[in-house]
Amino acid sequence: MSDFNQLVVESAAKQFTLEGDIISVQPFGSGHINDTYRVVTTVDSGISHLLQRINHHVFPNVDGLMHNIEIVTKHLSKKVKVAEGKRISDHVLTIVPTKGG
Structure with a gap:
């Protein structure tokens, strides 16, 4: 859907109630409708988070x-x-x- 901008995606991820500090944000998958990113925090629980930017043209x-x-x-x-x-x-x-x- 768009180019990856580390700072923009990290800023969006910081709006969520995630445990720990964000240590990495990377594009995840190759979807054609939404942009998806894997977010990893300092909490070492084996959990990572997926953050999606919803395409408002497809899902108004x-x-x-x-x-x-x-x-x-x-x-x-x-x-x-x-x-x-x-x-x-x-x-x-x-x-x-x-x-x-």
């Missing part, structure tokens, strides 16, 4: 899109059986809110 109602994703994610979280020692986040998307909610 971003609030509605996020609402639908939240509903599906909650439904899947209730249905997935997690093996011992695994986290639900290993199997189902976890939505991370922005600092503003």
Whole structure:
């Protein structure tokens, strides 16, 4: 969708309630609709975050899109059986809110 700008993406990532400090932001995948970035923080828990910039031409109602994703994610979280020692986040998307909610 666009060229990668480290500072812009890192600034966007800082708007979310991520644990630790951001240590890297890199393009992830090769999607044709949205831009996706892998965000790694100083919290060494084996978790990285995916940040997506939504294409507003394809998805003009971003609030509605996020609402639908939240509903599906909650439904899947209730249905997935997690093996011992695994986290639900290993199997189902976890939505991370922005600092503003």
